Amino acid sequence: MRFMMMHKLDEAVPGNFEPTPEFMKTMGAYMEEVAKAGILVAAEGLCKSSEESARITATKGKKTVTDGPFTETKELIAGFGLVEVRSKEEAVEWAKRFVDVFTEHGIDVEVDVRRVSEGPHEG
Numbered sequence: 001m002r003f004m005m006m007h008k009l010d011e012a013v014p015g016n017f018e019p020t021p022e023f024m025k026t027m028g029a030y031m032e033e034v035a036k037a038g039i040l041v042a043a044e045g046l047c048k049s050s051e052e053s054a055r056i057t058a059t060k061g062k063k064t065v066t067d068g069p070f071t072e073t074k075e076l077i078a079g080f081g082l083v084e085v086r087s088k089e090e091a092v093e094w095a096k097r098f099v100d101v102f103t104e105h106g107i108d109v110e111v112d113v114r115r116v117s118e119g120p121h122e123g
Contacts, residue, residue, distance in 0.1 A: 002041060002084045002116035003091035005098060007109050008075040011049050016107065017078065019045075023105045030101050034083065034094065045079035075110060088115065 009016040019027070034040045047053075050068035057064045070076070081098065085091050095113045102109040 001087065001091075002082060002118070003088070004114045004116055005081040005083065005091070005095045005111055006077050006114070007079055007098070007102070007111045009078040009107070009109060010074055011069070011076050012074070013108075017047070017049055020105070023101070023107075026101050026104060030098060034081070039083045039085050039094070041082040041084055043079070043081040046077060050076055082116070088113070091115075 011017060031040070031043060034043075050070045053068035053070070055066045055068070055070065057066065083091060083094060085094070091113050095111050099109055099111055
């Protein structure tokens with residue numbers, strides 16, 4: 001089973017999207033551990049703010065493009081990890097350890113763990 005771990009940060013908090021070298025070292029160690037466990041499919045951080053972003057909304061067939069920054073949005077997806085594990089519980093355990101990377105550095109974070117759709121054969 002594949003699970004997407006998406007972490008959200010408040011872009012209004014100074015430094016949230018500008019990680020320190022110490023934070024990057026801790027994150028690097030975590031990512032190395034996930035890779036060595038053989039479960040890492042992909043992982044990326046997103047740019048530091050929504051300034052260089054766009055949002056496309058479709059309502060009743062009409063598309064609207066809104067350029068960032070998204071001032072009405074408090075928390076933005078700041079990055080993701082895609083893991084292949086045996087269960088939701090295993091994905092949650094890895095996500096908890098991912099959260100620890102942030103909390104060790106005094107950063108408030110929210111991580112969503114969502115199962116990736118494998119197609120119509122899912123139960």
